[in-house]
Amino acid sequence: MSTRKLVFSLGMGIVYPILGIVQILGGIVPGLAVSLNVLFIPADIIQGFVLCLIGAVFLYGAAEIHQNRPGAEAFLYVGMLLSLIFCVITLIDLGAQGANAVLFGGDGGSSWPLTQVIIPIIYMAVPSVIGSYAWGRKFFSDLTEA
Amino acid sequence: MTTVPLSFIPPGSEAAVTAIQATDGLVRRLAAMGLRPESRVTVICADRGSLIVSVAGSRYALSKGMAMKIMVNPDTGGTR
Amino acid sequence: MKNRIRIALAGNPNVGKSTIFNTLTGSRQHVGNWPGVTVEKKSGFATVGNTEIEIVDLPGTYSLTAYSVDEVVARDYIIEERPDVVIHIVDATNFERNLYLTTQLMELGVPLVMALNMSDEAEKKGVTINPSRVKEYFEIPAVKTVGSRGEGLNELLRTAIAEAGTSPHHEHSIGYGNEIEQHIANLIIALKTDPVLTAHYPPRWMAIRLLEGDEKISDEIRSSPAFDAITRELAKIDLTLTEAAMADRRYELIAAFMPQVCPTCVRGMSASDLIDHVATNRYLGIPIFLALMWGAFQLTFAFAAPFTSAINFAMNALGSAVTAGIRPEWLASFINNGIIGGVGTVLGFVPNIFILFLILAILEDSGYLARAAFVMDRLMYSIGLPGKSFIPMLIGFGCNVPAIMATRTIEDRKDRLITILINPFMSCGARLPVYVLFAGVFFPHSAGTVIFFLYVLGIVIAILSAKLFRLTILPGKPAPFLMEMPPYRFPTGRTSLVHMWDRGSMYLQKAGLVIFGIAIIVWGLASLPLGVAYGSEGSYVGILGHVIQPVVAPLGFNWKITVALIFGFMAKEVVIGSLGVLYGVGENHVALGSALHADPTLSAVTALALLVFVLIYVPCMSSVAVIKKETGSWKWTVFSVLYGLVIAYLAALAVVHIAPFFIGGA
Numbered sequence: 001m002s003t004r005k006l007v008f009s010l011g012m013g014i015v016y017p018i019l020g021i022v023q024i025l026g027g028i029v030p031g032l033a034v035s036l037n038v039l040f041i042p043a044d045i046i047q048g049f050v051l052c053l054i055g056a057v058f059l060y061g062a063a064e065i066h067q068n069r070p071g072a073e074a075f076l077y078v079g080m081l082l083s084l085i086f087c088v089i090t091l092i093d094l095g096a097q098g099a100n101a102v103l104f105g106g107d108g109g110s111s112w113p114l115t116q117v118i119i120p121i122i123y124m125a126v127p128s129v130i131g132s133y134a135w136g137r138k139f140f141s142d143l144t145e146a
Numbered sequence: 147m148t149t150v151p152l153s154f155i156p157p158g159s160e161a162a163v164t165a166i167q168a169t170d171g172l173v174r175r176l177a178a179m180g181l182r183p184e185s186r187v188t189v190i191c192a193d194r195g196s197l198i199v200s201v202a203g204s205r206y207a208l209s210k211g212m213a214m215k216i217m218v219n220p221d222t223g224g225t226r
Numbered sequence: 227m228k229n230r231i232r233i234a235l236a237g238n239p240n241v242g243k244s245t246i247f248n249t250l251t252g253s254r255q256h257v258g259n260w261p262g263v264t265v266e267k268k269s270g271f272a273t274v275g276n277t278e279i280e281i282v283d284l285p286g287t288y289s290l291t292a293y294s295v296d297e298v299v300a301r302d303y304i305i306e307e308r309p310d311v312v313i314h315i316v317d318a319t320n321f322e323r324n325l326y327l328t329t330q331l332m333e334l335g336v337p338l339v340m341a342l343n344m345s346d347e348a349e350k351k352g353v354t355i356n357p358s359r360v361k362e363y364f365e366i367p368a369v370k371t372v373g374s375r376g377e378g379l380n381e382l383l384r385t386a387i388a389e390a391g392t393s394p395h396h397e398h399s400i401g402y403g404n405e406i407e408q409h410i411a412n413l414i415i416a417l418k419t420d421p422v423l424t425a426h427y428p429p430r431w432m433a434i435r436l437l438e439g440d441e442k443i444s445d446e447i448r449s450s451p452a453f454d455a456i457t458r459e460l461a462k463i464d465l466t467l468t469e470a471a472m473a474d475r476r477y478e479l480i481a482a483f484m485p486q487v488c489p490t491c492v493r494g495m496s497a498s499d500l501i502d503h504v505a506t507n508r509y510l511g512i513p514i515f516l517a518l519m520w521g522a523f524q525l526t527f528a529f530a531a532p533f534t535s536a537i538n539f540a541m542n543a544l545g546s547a548v549t550a551g552i553r554p555e556w557l558a559s560f561i562n563n564g565i566i567g568g569v570g571t572v573l574g575f576v577p578n579i580f581i582l583f584l585i586l587a588i589l590e591d592s593g594y595l596a597r598a599a600f601v602m603d604r605l606m607y608s609i610g611l612p613g614k615s616f617i618p619m620l621i622g623f624g625c626n627v628p629a630i631m632a633t634r635t636i637e638d639r640k641d642r643l644i645t646i647l648i649n650p651f652m653s654c655g656a657r658l659p660v661y662v663l664f665a666g667v668f669f670p671h672s673a674g675t676v677i678f679f680l681y682v683l684g685i686v687i688a689i690l691s692a693k694l695f696r697l698t699i700l701p702g703k704p705a706p707f708l709m710e711m712p713p714y715r716f717p718t719g720r721t722s723l724v725h726m727w728d729r730g731s732m733y734l735q736k737a738g739l740v741i742f743g744i745a746i747i748v749w750g751l752a753s754l755p756l757g758v759a760y761g762s763e764g765s766y767v768g769i770l771g772h773v774i775q776p777v778v779a780p781l782g783f784n785w786k787i788t789v790a791l792i793f794g795f796m797a798k799e800v801v802i803g804s805l806g807v808l809y810g811v812g813e814n815h816v817a818l819g820s821a822l823h824a825d826p827t828l829s830a831v832t833a834l835a836l837l838v839f840v841l842i843y844v845p846c847m848s849s850v851a852v853i854k855k856e857t858g859s860w861k862w863t864v865f866s867v868l869y870g871l872v873i874a875y876l877a878a879l880a881v882v883h884i885a886p887f888f889i890g891g892a
Binding site for chain 2: 291326465466470475492499
Binding site for chain 3: 046049050053056057060069070071073074075077078081082085086089090092093095096097099100103139140142143
């Protein structure tokens with residue numbers, strides 16, 4: 001199994017949970033959120049758990065790849081898939097909030113700063129996009145044909 | 147007397163159909179494909195859940211579930 | 227004191243069944259014939275510890291149809307003699323093709339144990355079947371054996387004895403897809419009109435056999451009073467198509483499980499297998515499901531928000547126009563609070579419901595939902611519910627209305643009923659503002675914790691209620707979990723939209739009317755007698771509040787709270803609005819908070835009792851309307867309402883008496 005996949009999986013498997021835990025703490029520990037804003041980490045607790053989960057999938061995959069188990073690359077593919085899915089969901093969510101504010105001056109903030117978009121759940125999907133292109137094309141095309 | 151379901155025949159082997167264990171409608175459908183008692187069938191390949199077989203010169207894809215209903219006499223060489 | 231159990235050995239021909247039988251029984255065996263046929267019957271005895279086992283060696287068969295005498299003999303023994311356990315002996319070197327018989331044995335409803343025979347040769351071939359995975363996926367304990375050397379046989383028997391002693395059993399079985407399952411359900415209804423028949427044979431099994439044109443069963447029903455009903459049902463179905471589809475479905479499941487149960491058995495995994503490898507992983511499966519459901523909720527809110535805002539905007543605009551333009555005032559109030567309020571309540575749900583159902587339809591059509599049900603199955607079984615119950619429970623945290631409608635996919639009536647009855651305890655989104663208000667005022671430093679505690683309490687009560695119902699009014703073991711593992715595919719927009727429309731429009735048709743009706747009634751009570759301010763002390767609602775108040779006095783609720791709770795029956799969101807009116811501060815939450823804080827009749831303990839009461843008592847009338855629609859019965863709907871009220875009352879009472887020890891009263 002390719003070393004690059006192992007390193008990628010391991011890397012994502014470490015960074016994602018770290019960001020996730022930090023994000024969770026930001027939501028629980030009062031006052032921490034403010035300083036975290038500098039790092040572009042929102043204080044959304046559940047989102048933090050999702051980050052940790054994606055990290056867990058990658059980490060599990062790294063372990064399986066290392067032990068050369070059959071089907072190990074599945075965790076890598078699904079990890080990337082999940083990271084993309086949640087990035088898209090969050091983008092849609094932010095977009096809708098923005099649209100809502102623009103159209104109806106509705107609840108939840110009138111302006112829509114771009115910084116709201118640079119959060120872990122979105123920017124961590126970038127490596128996944130690259131990874132998908134590099135390794136996942138066959139995997140994804142299999143799915144669409146099936 | 148060793149009749150086995152068609153799904154037990156390994157790829158590359160041939161067998162002779164002895165019976166179709168299904169209701170009339172299905173029997174007719176399979177017969178239309180050439181799968182009827184006495185006809186010979188070759189298993190070309192066996193993939194996740196489906197078989198590609200060759201009957202009277204034509205190839206068909208069958209689900210293994212369906213293949214369980216087609217009883218055949220394997221040519222000598224057995225099913226192992 | 228010796229135990230006696232009966233075990234039957236089943237399996238394909240040539241799997242080493244006879245060898246195992248001979249080793250187990252030694253000289254204590256007897257060879258004869260099965261009655262009426264020229265098929266050899268071998269039976270014998272074995273002793274393991276304290277248990278005396280009668281072992282019957284069934285003829286080797288590839289399946290359990292009626293096409294060969296062997297198969298009929300084998301299945302008749304299992305159905306009529308009801309052995310305590312059936313040991314299914316499989317050839318580990320050719321694992322996959324043995325599983326076809328497994329799927330048929332699973333439908334007989336008898337406890338099963340699997341012997342992975344010839345496992346020495348399998349391992350030499352590099353095939354490693356994981357027994358714990360077999361148990362995980364098929365819910366059948368598996369033991370590796372080498373019959374020719376007598377290895378593993380002791381463990382096999384001990385496992386079989388243990389399995390015979392367990393009751394009830396968590397069973398897995400094959401699901402044949404919505405369409406065929408509907409046929410099966412209809413056939414079971416027809417079959418059940420003859421209780422003698424269904425006492426003899428398992429109903430679901432009979433239905434399946436009839437759909438596959440089983441001659442023996444077809445003969446059996448000829449003399450039954452249910453014959454006509456059954457024939458009529460069968461005439462509606464294209465049986466050839468169904469027969470083929472069912473065979474396909476069995477193998478579809480086998481094909482989906484093989485790579486997970488024995489990765490080394492298969493040559494390479496497809497994309498679908500790879501996803502399942504992760505999606506059904508015993509550690510990651512549940513968290514992934516929860517995360518995806520959270521994502522689904524996020525999407526629902528996101529897409530629905532603009533529509534909801536638009537509807538609110540329109541309602542408000544309309545409301546203002548009416549207030550400004552229509553006289554007399556009572557007519558304006560009728561249109562505003564009654565009609566527009568009523569319609570507004572109904573419409574308010576619409577965007578959320580439609581979009582949630584759309585997302586669910588997409589998840590279902592993609593094939594993922596079948597996996598989700600699978601991973602949640604074991605957890606749900608421990609509560610006494612089927613795996614599919616988890617989805618309505620989860621949706622309930624958003625809104626109970628679509629959640630109860632989503633129980634439609636649960637096949638077994640009792641399972642569905644229990645799921646519906648406990649759904650209101652999943653604290654829906656509309657109650658949150660009430661929590662936030664009261665927790666914020668009376669527990670300023672631990673508001674978040676209080677709210678979290680409420681959600682957990684809701685779940686705990688749901689679980690306890692489920693167990694209570696199982697033990698008392700809806701007894702029986704949960705129906706077998708019907709597994710389907712269709713291949714993953716991208717859902718087509720059209721089918722998903724069709725599904726969404728089916729479910730959504732049903733809500734509009736039925737629930738909508740009822741909700742609207744009740745809204746008018748509440749408006750009436752709040753506006754009469756003529757001349758009173760809407761929803762004030764002098765109106766019928768206010769009077770009602772005063773009348774009921776003594777009942778809830780032990781809970782510490784004043785009459786204003788009581789009125790608010792009555793309005794809360796209409797819709798939980800209204801609780802705050804009505805309190806605002808009653809305390810004279812309108813929609814201003816901050817002012818309302820101060821007013822509540824200042825009210826001497828309200829204390830932290832009372833607030834907590836109120837919160838618990840709001841959590842548990844009657845769900846909104848929309849939910850009640852949907853409960854009536856989905857259960858089709860007034861009896862259960864009324865029960866649901868009363869149960870909620872009683873438990874809410876008791877729980878709030880408990881809070882009033884216990885909480886002072888922890889909170890200190892003020």
